[in-house]
Amino acid sequence: MDCLxxxxxxxxxxxxxxxVEELNSLEFKETLGNRLLFEDKTVKLWDLxxxxxQRMPFLRHNKNFSWISETNAVLKSRFGNGKITLIRVGKGDxxxxxxxxxxxxxxxxxxxxxxxxxxILEYKQAFHDMLPILN
Numbered sequence: 001m002d003c004l005x006x007x008x009x010x011x012x013x014x015x016x017x018x019x020v021e022e023l024n025s026l027e028f029k030e031t032l033g034n035r036l037l038f039e040d041k042t043v044k045l046w047d048l049x050x051x052x053x054q055r056m057p058f059l060r061h062n063k064n065f066s067w068i069s070e071t072n073a074v075l076k077s078r079f080g081n082g083k084i085t086l087i088r089v090g091k092g093d094x095x096x097x098x099x100x101x102x103x104x105x106x107x108x109x110x111x112x113x114x115x116x117x118x119x120i121l122e123y124k125q126a127f128h129d130m131l132p133i134l135n
Contacts, residue, residue: 001069001093006076007084019078019107028060045122050075051112058107063097065122066112069093073116080105081088089116 007014033046048067050056058080069089079087110116 001090001095002016002088004086005083005102006086007082009079009081009083012029012082015023015041015082019077022104023058023078023080028058030060030062032059032061032065032122037119042124044122044124046122048108048116048118048120050108050116052110052113052115055109058105061097061102061104061106062095062123063122064098065120066094067118067120070117070119071115072112073114074112075111075116076109076111077106 012020031046032044033048035047036044038045038046048056050073051128060076069091072091073087073089075089077087079085
């Protein structure tokens with residue numbers, strides 16, 4: 001995964017007004033994908049598919065998660081702090097993010113000419129809370 005910063009933190013001057021209004025609405029989803037594939041007491045497995053030009057609205061991250069890309073993709077992400085990033089992912093790229101209780105906000109837009117497809121594993125608890133206690 002490669003990231004290129006297009007806009008710095010705390011600078012909303014180059015943002016389109018519609019995105020600023022959406023960000024200021026404080027109505028954020030917390031779903032990490034288009035479709036929930038599996039859920040148990042510890043994890044949720046999401047499928048995220050964005051067609052060319054499609055955008056996932058701003059969402060709030062309050063859980064740790066990891067993802068794997070099923071396709072090559074070029075994406076743009078706008079963050080709640082003003083930062084905008086261009087992201088290039090390759091098929092098979094993976095990442096892990098620790099966002100538990102952080103209210104981390106961003107959107108995701110597919111700038112490429114093919115579908116961007118991800119599987120996302122959301123952890124309902126912090127990893128150390130899932131480990132058994134040994135006596």
